[in-house]
Every structure is written in C-alpha cells, then in structure tokens.
Amino acid sequence: MDRNYITGIVLILGMLLAYQLLVPKPAPEQKPEQEKAATTASAPNAAQKAATAQPLDSVASRRLYGDFAAAAAGQSRDIVVENPDIRVTFSTQGGRVKEVLLKNYKTYDQKPLVLINEQSSEMALELPTNQGKVNVEKLYFETATPAQSTVQGNAQTVTFKLALSPTQTVEQTYTIPAKGFVVEYDLKLSGLDNVVTNNDIRFLWQDKMRQFENDMAENRKSATINYLSADENFDGLAEGASDQEATLEEPVKWFTIKHKYFLAGFIAENSPLKKAVFKTVVNPEDTQTVKTAIADVLIPMDDVKRGKGNYRFFFGPNDYQLLDEVAPEFDRNVYLGYAFLKPINKYFFVPVFNLLEKFISNYGLLIIALVVFVKLLLTPLTYRSYVSMAKMRVLGPEVNAIREKVGDDMAKQQQETMKLYQQVGVSPLSGCIPVLATMPILMSLFFLFPNLIELRQKDFLWSSDLSTYDSFIRFPFEIPFLGSHLSLFTIFMTASSLAYAYYNNQMTPAQPNSPINMKAMGYVFPLMFMFVLNSFPAGLTFYYFVSNVVTIAQQLLIRKFVDEDKIKAVLEENRKKFAKGEGKKSKFQEILQRSMQQAEEAKKQAEEAKKRTKK
Numbered sequence: 001m002d003r004n005y006i007t008g009i010v011l012i013l014g015m016l017l018a019y020q021l022l023v024p025k026p027a028p029e030q031k032p033e034q035e036k037a038a039t040t041a042s043a044p045n046a047a048q049k050a051a052t053a054q055p056l057d058s059v060a061s062r063r064l065y066g067d068f069a070a071a072a073a074g075q076s077r078d079i080v081v082e083n084p085d086i087r088v089t090f091s092t093q094g095g096r097v098k099e100v101l102l103k104n105y106k107t108y109d110q111k112p113l114v115l116i117n118e119q120s121s122e123m124a125l126e127l128p129t130n131q132g133k134v135n136v137e138k139l140y141f142e143t144a145t146p147a148q149s150t151v152q153g154n155a156q157t158v159t160f161k162l163a164l165s166p167t168q169t170v171e172q173t174y175t176i177p178a179k180g181f182v183v184e185y186d187l188k189l190s191g192l193d194n195v196v197t198n199n200d201i202r203f204l205w206q207d208k209m210r211q212f213e214n215d216m217a218e219n220r221k222s223a224t225i226n227y228l229s230a231d232e233n234f235d236g237l238a239e240g241a242s243d244q245e246a247t248l249e250e251p252v253k254w255f256t257i258k259h260k261y262f263l264a265g266f267i268a269e270n271s272p273l274k275k276a277v278f279k280t281v282v283n284p285e286d287t288q289t290v291k292t293a294i295a296d297v298l299i300p301m302d303d304v305k306r307g308k309g310n311y312r313f314f315f316g317p318n319d320y321q322l323l324d325e326v327a328p329e330f331d332r333n334v335y336l337g338y339a340f341l342k343p344i345n346k347y348f349f350v351p352v353f354n355l356l357e358k359f360i361s362n363y364g365l366l367i368i369a370l371v372v373f374v375k376l377l378l379t380p381l382t383y384r385s386y387v388s389m390a391k392m393r394v395l396g397p398e399v400n401a402i403r404e405k406v407g408d409d410m411a412k413q414q415q416e417t418m419k420l421y422q423q424v425g426v427s428p429l430s431g432c433i434p435v436l437a438t439m440p441i442l443m444s445l446f447f448l449f450p451n452l453i454e455l456r457q458k459d460f461l462w463s464s465d466l467s468t469y470d471s472f473i474r475f476p477f478e479i480p481f482l483g484s485h486l487s488l489f490t491i492f493m494t495a496s497s498l499a500y501a502y503y504n505n506q507m508t509p510a511q512p513n514s515p516i517n518m519k520a521m522g523y524v525f526p527l528m529f530m531f532v533l534n535s536f537p538a539g540l541t542f543y544y545f546v547s548n549v550v551t552i553a554q555q556l557l558i559r560k561f562v563d564e565d566k567i568k569a570v571l572e573e574n575r576k577k578f579a580k581g582e583g584k585k586s587k588f589q590e591i592l593q594r595s596m597q598q599a600e601e602a603k604k605q606a607e608e609a610k611k612r613t614k615k
Contacts, residue, residue, distance in 0.1 A: 065139070066131030067195050071162050074140025079158060081176045083151040086315055088176060088183060094137030095160025095172040096123055097183070100315040102262070106457065108214040108465075115264055115315050120208045120289075125187075127170075128199035128301070136162075136170065151178050167191040181316025182326060187299070187309035200274060200298035207257050207264065209290040214468055217241070218535070219290045222260035225280060226333055227252045230272040234332045237280050245279040252276045254327050257293045258318065261453045261467070265314040266295070267327045273297040319453050320350055337447030344444040357454065364460030367539060371546045374441065375554055381437055382551075386558045387567070391426050394568045425574035442544070449540035458539075462488060466539035481531040489541040490534045496548035497526035503552055 062069045076093040082103070089099040098118050105113040125136040141160035149156060155177045162170040168191040175184035189196060213219050224244070226236035230251040236258075237244040251272035256265035266273075277296040283289065303309045314326055323331040336345040352370065360366040375382075399417055406412045421427070449455065455467040463470035472488035501523050533541050 065134050066129050067164055068127075068129075068134050068139055068162075070164075071139040071141075076140070078147065079143060079145050080148050081145070081151065081156055081158060081174075082149075083176060083179050085179055086176075086181055086183075088174075088315070090158060090160070090174065091118075092141050092143060092160065094123075094125070094139065095141035095143075095162070096125075096137050097174075097313065100264070102181075102316065105262075105317065107212050108457075113212060113262070114210070115262055116207060120210055121264075122206045124202070124204040126202035126204070128197045128201070129195055130197060133202075141170075141172070151176050153178060155184075164192070164195070168195065181314055181322070183313040183315065185311045185313055187304050187311070188307055189304050193305070196301070198301055200301050201304060203266075203273075203295075203297050203299050205257070205266065205293075205295045207293045209257065209259060209293055211288065211290050212262060213260050214465075215535070216287070216290065218468070219260055220282060222258070223280070223291045223293070224258050225255060225278040225293050225295060226258050227255040227276065227278065228327075228329050228332075229253070232329065234329050237278055241282050241284070243279075243281050246277070248276045248278075252297065254330065255295050255297070256314070256330075256333055257295065258333055259290070261318050261456055263314055263316060263318050263323075263333055265326075265330075265333075266297075267312040267314065267330075268299075269310040269312065270308045271300045271303050273299060317453050318451075321354060334451050335447060336451070337444055341440060341444045341447060344440055345448045349444060349448055353452070353454065362460065363455055363458040363466055363539070364542065367466075367543050368546050371543060371550055375547070375550050378437060379554070382554060383558055386555060387562060388427070390562050390564050390567050391424075391571065394564055394571060395420065395424065395426065423575050423578045424571040425578070426571070442547075445540060445543060449537050449543065452539070455537060455539045460538075460542070463538040463542075466542070467537050469535050470538040483535050485534070487534050487538065487541060489538045489545060490530055490536075493533065493541045493545040493548070494526050494530040496545050496552075497529070498523060500548045500552055501526065503555070 065072045074093070076091055078098065079090040079092070081088050081090070082101075085103060087101040087103055088097060089101075090096065091098040097116070100115045100117075102113045102115055107113050123137060127134045127136055139162055141162045143158060143160050145158045155175050158174045158176070160172045169189075170192070171186075171188045171190070173184075173186040173188070175186075177183075187201075209223050211219055220241045221239055224237045224239045226234070227248075228234050229248070230253060233250075237246055251274050252268075253272050254265060254267040255273075255276065255278065256263045275298045277294075279294040279296075281292040281294070283292070299309065299311075312327075314330075316322065318333055320331050320334040320336075323333055336342045336350075349370075352373065353366070356366050356369055356373075360369055398420055402416045402420065403413055406416060450467075452467065456465065458466045460466055462472060469485065469487045470489055471485035472491075473486040475484050475486070478484050533544075
C-alpha cells in the first residue's frame with residue numbers, strides 16, 4: 001500500500017476520533033410533562049386508579065363500575081402455583097397474573113429472575129358495559145385454589161370467578177403445565193348479554209422492562225415488541241434506544257414483549273386480536289428500566305361470549321428450541337440473521353450446536369469442537385484453494401516476465417496473463433471459492449452468537465459469561481468506538497487475524513498492478529474489527545480466534561501434501577496438450593477465450609477507426 005494511501009486512512013480515523021472527543025453531545029431532549037404522564041399512565045383506567053386509591057362509597061362505586069360495583073370491594077389474596085420451570089403468583093384482585101419467576105435463571109448480578117411483577121407490569125382488561133367501560137383488573141374474584149401449590153403429574157387449573165348472580169358470571173381460568181413456560185388462559189362471560197355490549201374487550205399490557213443483563217445499552221438495543229399478523233407476516237418495532245410506535249390495521253395472532261434473552265407473550269388460539277397498537281418508550285435517565293413496552297389490543301367479544309376466548313401466555317427464555325412448539329412463527333423471536341443467512345443458522349449451526357451440547361458440558365470446549373467440525377467440512381475447498389495458490393506461485397516468474405516484456409500497457413499485460421492461464425489450464429478464480437464459502441458462515445455466527453441463550457452465564461477461562469464481552473481491562477473513561485473496557489478474547493482474535501494475514505501474504509503471489517494492496521488491507525481489517533467486536537459476546541470472538549488458529553494449522557498441514565514440483569510438471573503437460581489442441585477446455589477457459597477474442601476484435605476496430613480518422 002502506498003504511503004499516501006496509508007496517510008489518508010490514518011487522517012480519516014484521526015478526524016473521527018477527534019469528532020467523538022471534541023464535539024459535545026447534545027443534551028437529551030426533555031419531554032413535556034403531558035407526554036411523560038401519557039407514557040407512564042397510559043392505561044384506560046387512570047380515573048379508576050385515582051378513585052380506588054381510597055375506599056369508595058356505594059354511590060361512587062356504582063358510578064365507576066355499574067353492575068359490577070359489588071365486586072369493587074374486597075380483600076386481595078395471592079395464589080402461588082409452580083412447576084419445575086416457573087412460579088406464577090396470581091391475585092384475586094382482577095384474577096390476574098401478578099408475578100412470574102423463572103426458577104432456573106438468574107439476573108446478571110445473580111438475583112432471582114422475576115420476569116414481571118406488580119411494580120413493573122400492569123394489565124388492564126376493559127369490559128364494554130351498558131353503563132361504561134369497566135376494568136376487570138380492579139374487581140375481586142373468588143377461587144377455590146389453595147394459596148400454595150406445586151404442579152405434580154398433570155397440569156393444574158386455577159379458576160377465578162366473579163358472580164353478579166348465580167347465572168351471571170365472569171370466569172378467568174389459567175392452566176399451568178407440569179413443566180414448561182406456557183400458561184393457558186380462558187376468558188368466559190356467561191349470562192351477561194344484558195350487561196355488556198357487543199363491542200370488543202380491550203386488553204392493555206404495560207411492562208417496565210427490568211434489566212436482566214449487565215450491559216444496559218445492549219439491553220435497550222435488543223428490547224422490543226414482536227408480533228405475527230393474521231396473514232402470517234412476522235414483524236416488530238425497530239430495536240434501538242429510541243421511542244417506537246406502530247398502529248396496525250391487520251389483526252395479530254400473537255405479540256411478545258422481548259428482552260434480549262427472555263419473552264413475555266400473549267397468543268390468541270382462535271380469532272386474532274384486533275386494532276393492535278404497540279409502543280416502546282425509552283427514558284435515558286432511568287437506569288433501572290430498559291424500556292417501557294405497551295401493547296394495546298382488542299379481544300373479540302363474540303369469542304368470549306361463545307366460550308371460545310382461549311389464549312395463552314408465554315413467560316420464559318427466548319430459546320429457539322422451545323419456541324418452535326409455542327405458536328406458528330414464534331421461534332422468529334430469536335433473530336438468526338438476514339434472510340439469506342437464516343437457513344445456515346436454522347438448519348446447520350443450531351442443530352449442530354444442540355447436538356454437541358449433549359456430549360460437551362463446557363461451552364468453551366464446545367465452541368472449539370464446533371470450529372473443528374466446520375473446518376473439517378470445508379477441508380476439500382481449503383485444499384483446492386491452497387493448490388490454486390500453489391499454481392499461481394509456480395506461474396509467478398512467467399507472469400513477472402510478461403510484465404517486463406509488455407511494460408506499462410495494462411490491457412496487454414492482462415491479455416497476455418490470461419493467455420498464459422489458458423495454456424496451462426489454471427483458473428485464478430478457483431482460489432476464491434473457500435473464501436466465498438467461509439464468509440456466509442462467519443456472518444451467520446455474527447448474528448447467532450449474540451442471540452444464543454445457551455451461552456448465557458456460561459463461564460470459560462477468565463470469562464464469567466460467554467454471552468457478553470469479557471471486560472479483562474476496564475478504563476475509567478470512554479474510548480470512542482471501543483467503549484470503557486477491553487476484551488481479552490477480542491485481543492486474541494485480532495492477534496490471530498494478523499498472524500493469519502501475515503501467513504497468507506507469504507503464500508499469495510504479489511499483485512503489483514492492483515489499485516489496492518490487498519496484502520496491506522489484510523492487516524487493516526483485523527484492527528478495524530477489534531473496535532467493532534470489542535463489545536460483542538466473548539463466545540463469538542473466541543470462535544473467531546479458534547477459527548483463525550485452526551485455519552493456519554490446517555494450511556500448514558495441507559502444505560506438507562502439496563508438491564509444487566509436481567504441480568509445475570502438470571502445468572507443463574497441460575501446456576503441451578493445449579499446443580496440440582488436445583486439452584479439454586473448462587467453462588472458465590471457454591469464457592476466457594471468448595473474452596480475449598472480443599478484446600482483440602475491439603482493439604482492431606479501435607485501431608481501424610483511428611486510421612480512418614487520420615485519413
């Protein structure tokens with residue numbers, strides 16, 4: 001690479017660093033008080049909240065709750081049901097889910113992982129009545145379920161019943177499985193045709209998403225609301241640290257409030273949910289809440305009246321292996337990369353990873369085994385690539401002789417070099433095949449590893465959690481593009497990439513006439529990726545490090561089996577066959593020959609045109 005080229009790159013990087021250091025960051029925009037109030041108290045029952053903060057007299061209760069006024073007073077009791085995976089706490093006030101504990105997971109600071117609780121999550125179920133809207137979550141239900149129980153054998157059912165009369169009831173039934181994270185929910189209205197209207201029931205869920213992972217910025221980047229429309233289109237609010245909102249005309253079959261590694265979702269089993277409005281709100285000053293997620297949908301009244309108000313809650317890990325059985329397209333909550341990369345992860349890496357899990361409990365060793373397995377599969381391509389480079393090295397002296405003979409005529413150089421390749425039966429493109437095959441694999445892992453819950457809180461060497469960066473060195477200040485830490489696995493990955501670039505440069509023939517010095521670029525890219533990947537999961541950078549080391553070892557081993565003298569003899573034999581017209585042309589050689597003929601004809605036409613112009 002020429003000195004001016006390197007100087008230009010250094011100056012550009014210097015300007016970017018200076019911009020980050022010297023230009024002051026704009027102060028966060030302050031929201032008007034009215035907007036803050038709207039985002040923190042967006043439930044439709046704000047008036048009811050204020051009114052029920054203190055005891056209601058019969059007149060006030062009748063005004064707020066109409067025919068349901070008698071159920072507006074009571075005493076709240078907790079009903080706790082658990083299986084080996086979750087512990088769900090219900091409340092008789094509203095017959096609602098009050099708290100969900102995931103028993104086999106911890107937060108980043110090793111506290112119990114409470115996915116939702118009364119302080120962070122609020123649900124409103126608003127019935128349209130002849131006297132106005134009534135929030136069922138403020139009414140008191142009855143249940144025969146004991147205060148504490150553990151699911152044993154078959155699933156356990158918890159029924160909450162609110163009776164206006166023996167024939168007029170509201171029932172909410174939850175079914176907790178013997179194991180797993182899906183809680184079935186049935187809503188039924190009986191004998192209330194003269195009490196409620198035919199309008200749909202509003203279900204609003206607001207969740208102040210709690211922080212479960214160590215990196216708040218990464219948490220906010222991953223947190224969102226996903227949904228599946230009635231016509232099977234999966235979509236979601238844009239991820240990132242900005243407010244998002246979507247109002248959908250198309251009904252939805254399900255929606256999820258998605259953390260980086262965990263989900264809280266609501267699924268319709270019969271008719272889809274109507275007029276969905278989804279919103280995420282970020283308060284940069286709030287260091288406890290990742291985002292506030294708001295889901296506002298309509299439950300079809302007709303289904304509820306006919307006993308078909310069947311739904312499901314999912315409270316659990318965002319684990320690809322579990323989600324596939326929950327609902328159609330539910331596994332898409334685990335992002336596996338762009339459309340052309342997803343099949344690689346879905347049909348290759350995820351199954352292989354889970355197969356290796358059965359035999360290897362240490363995830364660092366599992367990653368090593370995964371690298372070796374992938375490299376073994378790519379060995380034939382790697383071997384062909386090495387042989388192709390060996391052929392180019394053998395032809396190096398002849399290529400240099402062509403350059404000296406032709407001089408600075410680049411077109412002539414290219415033409416003569418292509419003739420040489422045609423004579424000896426060499427395709428310069430064959431060395432690119434392994435690179436092209438490797439790139440989709442590396443890119444697939446780039447998306448897969450940050451979303452693999454299997455790596456969460458799995459330690460290896462100095463890293464306590466392979467699903468996030470290993471902060472081997474922490475800085476008391478923020479370094480632009482790098483952050484406030486330095487990952488040792490990222491350093492090893494960078495060092496191994498530079499070593500591979502050096503080794504590869506020794507094996508690759510020089511290309512003095514190329515406009516870009518690719519050998520020098522081989523050293524630049526690893527340094528750039530060090531900044532990019534410093535905050536990525538340690539499992540990913542460790543994979544790249546091991547991959548580089550195995551690749552170098554693999555090529556050193558192949559080198560022992562490749563005799564360049566034999567290759568030279570084969571090329572000479574091909575040259576003789578070509579001279580006699582006996583050589584069999586490959587498709588590349590046929591294309592090459594046509595291109596050369598077209599170039600020759602174009603050159604002759606240009607020369608003839610020039611002669612005619614002179615005359």
